[in-house]
Amino acid sequence: xxxxxxxxxxxRDLQRHAVGRRIxxxxxxxxxxxxxxxxxxxxxxxxxxxxxDRRGKYLLLRLSGGTTLSLHLRMSGRLRAAPAATAxxxxxxxxxxxxxxxxIVFTDPRKFGRIAxxxxxxxxxxxxxxxxxxxxxxxxxxxxxxxxxxTRRAVKSVLLDQARIAGIGNIYADEALHAAGIHPAAPAGxxxxxxxxxxxxxxxxxxSAAIRHRGTTFQMYRDGQGKKGRYAYRLMVYGRGGLxxxxxxxxxxxxxxxxxxxxxxxxxxxxxAARRSxxxxxPAAKAPRSRRPGHSKS
DNA sequence: CTCTTAACCTGGACGC
DNA sequence: TGCGTCCAGGTTAAGA
Numbered sequence: 001x002x003x004x005x006x007x008x009x010x011x012r013d014l015q016r017h018a019v020g021r022r023i024x025x026x027x028x029x030x031x032x033x034x035x036x037x038x039x040x041x042x043x044x045x046x047x048x049x050x051x052x053d054r055r056g057k058y059l060l061l062r063l064s065g066g067t068t069l070s071l072h073l074r075m076s077g078r079l080r081a082a083p084a085a086t087a088x089x090x091x092x093x094x095x096x097x098x099x100x101x102x103x104i105v106f107t108d109p110r111k112f113g114r115i116a117x118x119x120x121x122x123x124x125x126x127x128x129x130x131x132x133x134x135x136x137x138x139x140x141x142x143x144x145x146x147x148x149x150x151t152r153r154a155v156k157s158v159l160l161d162q163a164r165i166a167g168i169g170n171i172y173a174d175e176a177l178h179a180a181g182i183h184p185a186a187p188a189g190x191x192x193x194x195x196x197x198x199x200x201x202x203x204x205x206x207x208s209a210a211i212r213h214r215g216t217t218f219q220m221y222r223d224g225q226g227k228k229g230r231y232a233y234r235l236m237v238y239g240r241g242g243l244x245x246x247x248x249x250x251x252x253x254x255x256x257x258x259x260x261x262x263x264x265x266x267x268x269x270x271x272x273a274a275r276r277s278x279x280x281x282x283p284a285a286k287a288p289r290s291r292r293p294g295h296s297k298s
Numbered sequence: 299c300t301c302t303t304a305a306c307c308t309g310g311a312c313g314c
Numbered sequence: 315t316g317c318g319t320c321c322a323g324g325t326t327a328a329g330a
Contacts, residue, residue, distance in 0.1 A: 001323030032306090057324080074324050076308075091308085110307045112324070153300070162325085169323055218323065219310070238323090259302075261321085 002073045004167030005210035011054045013224025017081040022099040033093040035116035056166030068123040077113030131164040141200040148188040156184035157258040171238045176202045178237045183269045237263040
C-alpha cells in the first residue's frame with residue numbers, strides 16, 4: 001500500500017524518535033516478517049540507529065557497525081513510534097525497543113511486509129537493483145527518458161517497475177500520468193520528447209504534493225504517528241473510475257492494465273493524439289537489445 | 299523480452 | 315446476521 005510519499009512521511013516521523021537511539025531489543029512476533037535467523041536478530045541489540053534513509057519504497061535504518069536494517073511495508077504494513085510499554089497491538093509483527101523507553105512498532109495484517117538486516121554489500125546490491133529516485137536532484141527529463149527507453153511496454157507498467165524508477169505504485173502512477181496528459185497504455189519507449197518532459201515534471205510534482213499532505217490514506221495507510229494522510233482528497237483519478245474528471249468533467253475510464261486497476265481521463269489523456277508526430281519507424285526487425293545503464297539486477 | 303497467473307495473507311465492502 | 319465474492323497501496327517466481 002505505501003508508496004514513496006507514504007514511506008517518506010514515515011521516515012521523517014521515525015527519524016525524530018529513532019536517530020541517535022540504541023536498539024535495546026528486537027522482538028519478532030511473526031517469524032516470517034523477519035528475513036534472517038534469531039541470531040541475526042539478536043545481533044541488532046546494542047547497535048545505534050545513525051540515520052534513516054529511504055530508497056524507493058524501502059526504509060533503511062543505518063546502524064552502527066555497517067549494518068542496514070531494511071523495512072518494506074508492502075500492502076498493509078505500518079510503522080509507528082510508541083512507548084515501549086505499549087501493549088501488543090493488533091497484527092503486530094515486530095517491535096524495536098529503543099534505549100530511551102520508546103519503541104518502533106511494526107503492524108501488518110496481511111503479513112507481506114519484510115524486515116531484513118543487510119550487510120553493506122547486500123545494501124549496495126539492493127540499491128543497485130532499484131531505478132532512479134524521482135525526488136533526487138539527478139532526476140530529469142533526460143534521466144527519465146533513459147529509464148523508459150528500450151521497451152514497448154505500457155508506460156504505466158514501466159512506471160511501476162522499481163528497477164527502472166523507484167517508489168511509484170499504483171496510485172501515483174495513475175496520478176502522474178493524468179497530470180502529464182499521457183495515456184497509461186502508451187508504449188513507454190515511444191513517448192515524444194514533449195511527453196517525457198511533461199511526465200518528468202509531473203512525477204516529482206505529484207509525489208511532493210503527496211508528501212506535503214502526509215500521504216494518501218485509502219484504507220490501511222497511517223503515518224508514523226498513526227494518523228491518516230490527507231492526499232486522498234486531492235487525487236485526480238485513482239479510485240475515481242466512473243466519476244467526472246476533476247479537470248475537464250469527462251467521465252473517467254477504468255480498466256485493468258498489467259493486472260492493476262487503472263483509471264484515466266480519455267479526454268485529458270488521449271490514446272494517440274500526442275504521438276502522431278513521431279516517425280512510424282517499424283518495430284525494427286531485430287534491434288540489438290542494448291541494456292540501459294542503471295538497471296543492473298544485481 | 300513480455301505477459302499472465304499464482305502466491306503470499308487478511309480485512310473491508312458489497313450483494314443476497 | 316451471515317455467507318460468498320471481489321477487491322486492495324506490493325513483490326516475486328514460474329510458465330507460456
